[in-house]
Amino acid sequence: MAAGLNRNGEFDGVDELPTFGDSSSSSSWEQQRSNIYDLMLQGNRAFQENRLEDAISIYSKAHRLHPTDPVILSNRSAAFCRYSQHLRNRPAAMSESEALVGMDPMMHAELALKDAEKVHEIRNSWPKSYYRKAASLILLERYGDARETLLSGLQVDPFSIPLQAALSELDRRIGLGSSDSMTDRIKRAKVQRTDDFDCTLCLKLLYDPVTTPCGHTFCRACLLQSMDHGNKCPMCRTVLLLSPRTYPLSVTLNNIIQKIFPEEYAERKAEQETLTHLGIHILPLFVMDVVLPCQKLALNIFEPRYRLMVRRIMEGSRRMGMVGIDSATSSIAAVACEVEICDCEPLPDGRFFLQVEGRRRFRIIRSWDQDGYRVAEVEWISDYCPPDGTKEKEDLQEMARKAEELARSWIRRARADRQSRRDAELLSLAEGMPSPRDPEAFSFWFANLLHMRPSERLELLRLTDTRERISRGLIFLRVERGCRV
Numbered sequence: 001m002a003a004g005l006n007r008n009g010e011f012d013g014v015d016e017l018p019t020f021g022d023s024s025s026s027s028s029w030e031q032q033r034s035n036i037y038d039l040m041l042q043g044n045r046a047f048q049e050n051r052l053e054d055a056i057s058i059y060s061k062a063h064r065l066h067p068t069d070p071v072i073l074s075n076r077s078a079a080f081c082r083y084s085q086h087l088r089n090r091p092a093a094m095s096e097s098e099a100l101v102g103m104d105p106m107m108h109a110e111l112a113l114k115d116a117e118k119v120h121e122i123r124n125s126w127p128k129s130y131y132r133k134a135a136s137l138i139l140l141e142r143y144g145d146a147r148e149t150l151l152s153g154l155q156v157d158p159f160s161i162p163l164q165a166a167l168s169e170l171d172r173r174i175g176l177g178s179s180d181s182m183t184d185r186i187k188r189a190k191v192q193r194t195d196d197f198d199c200t201l202c203l204k205l206l207y208d209p210v211t212t213p214c215g216h217t218f219c220r221a222c223l224l225q226s227m228d229h230g231n232k233c234p235m236c237r238t239v240l241l242l243s244p245r246t247y248p249l250s251v252t253l254n255n256i257i258q259k260i261f262p263e264e265y266a267e268r269k270a271e272q273e274t275l276t277h278l279g280i281h282i283l284p285l286f287v288m289d290v291v292l293p294c295q296k297l298a299l300n301i302f303e304p305r306y307r308l309m310v311r312r313i314m315e316g317s318r319r320m321g322m323v324g325i326d327s328a329t330s331s332i333a334a335v336a337c338e339v340e341i342c343d344c345e346p347l348p349d350g351r352f353f354l355q356v357e358g359r360r361r362f363r364i365i366r367s368w369d370q371d372g373y374r375v376a377e378v379e380w381i382s383d384y385c386p387p388d389g390t391k392e393k394e395d396l397q398e399m400a401r402k403a404e405e406l407a408r409s410w411i412r413r414a415r416a417d418r419q420s421r422r423d424a425e426l427l428s429l430a431e432g433m434p435s436p437r438d439p440e441a442f443s444f445w446f447a448n449l450l451h452m453r454p455s456e457r458l459e460l461l462r463l464t465d466t467r468e469r470i471s472r473g474l475i476f477l478r479v480e481r482g483c484r485v
Helices: 027-048 052-065 070-088 105-122 127-139 143-156 161-174 182-191 220-227 251-260 262-276 304-315 391-416 421-430 439-447 454-462 466-484
Strands: 209-211 217-219 282-287 296-301 319-323 335-346 352-370 373-381
Touching (some): 027 052, 027 070, 052 070, 105 251, 127 143, 127 161, 217 220, 220 304, 251 262, 262 304, 282 304, 282 352, 296 304, 304 319, 304 352, 319 352, 319 373, 335 454, 391 439, 391 466, 439 454, 454 466
Parallel strands (some): 282 319
Antiparallel strands (some): 209 217, 282 373, 296 352, 319 335, 335 352
16 A cells, blocks of 8 residues: 555555446457557556656556546556655655656645545445545545545455555554544644644744645745745755745645644744734835835845845735935934835746835834844824814915926926936826825925935925925925026
């Protein structure tokens, strides 16, 4: 039996010839039947010589000629099982030429199970169909299902020595005595958890496990983070030609972990969710430049720490803080701007091309390192807004309207003289002009029209007086107009 459960060997091999039943006796069918016989002989020879890939290929050809034959399916299931064992037992140092997507032991065990289930549907009175199904279930570590399958087979043929031997070996493996139940077995497993279910990178219980073609299993997030630094397996250094973001989850292993370790799995899930859903007052920080609300920016994310950060942001709120350096202190500024990722394009080499837009301002209360990048607890800040209907509010809106007229006049000049990249940026900004009825938003949009040094932009970000910000913007705009006209 697969996984070495049966010592008797009666069901371990393959059957010589298929069964055709009352098939047609036409000359064309006779020729096809002869081809199937030849393929079965070739496949059996390859199986016996341990050329398992060849055997699977040949059995598949025979299956295409005769899709309902249980013997062909049974033989192919046996080949898949043995090949799955072969992949599990390979040495860790695998050549790069073998690092191909698809050489996954669990995947081949799933294929073996699929064939075995078809055999059982076609001929459920055949003890070998139960044997084949149990063999593949054991490779998938679904021991309870495998045991039930063997017991069902013994109800069909109580005197089947291979089924009896397989059941005895399975009970010995999972530690079941005559008085034990599967419930007792699972309860003991919860207490006696070993590092077989731990990720070798984070040393915690596997969460969203992914098994690489070279046979090593990691948390998907851990493998992604590792491959930010290179495309080799963290364990054996085999080149991995895969994308952990889209590579299929090891579903069987994930189900086992959830069933046997429900409390620890819930803790791991909550831990992962805290990394992507930080809360409304917690922001990951991208330290680069001073950004103002309403400002649009294109970013090329290539550093491994920020690639990790962007992946987590895209799974959560799609927002982060853009922080500049305060030249007075030579450290990150205490006031910064939240930006929203409007468009995210993952590139083949792992980089991200982002389009972001400034949203709200915040003040950093405290910050700390998390997996290489900064995270901060923040408080949101905004300008003082005069009450509606007051003269102060009307004067502020009138000031914003005059600034709008001046800005439109300048934009018309830029549209008539498109000579610089800056003019093109101004034209794109003009499309998203806020209404002067919202003076604070308008004041930041107005400031984005201007050529300003980072220190000057940081000063505008710190201001909580909308009138003062518009006034400074008007001064800068008149200076720029004097230079241009």
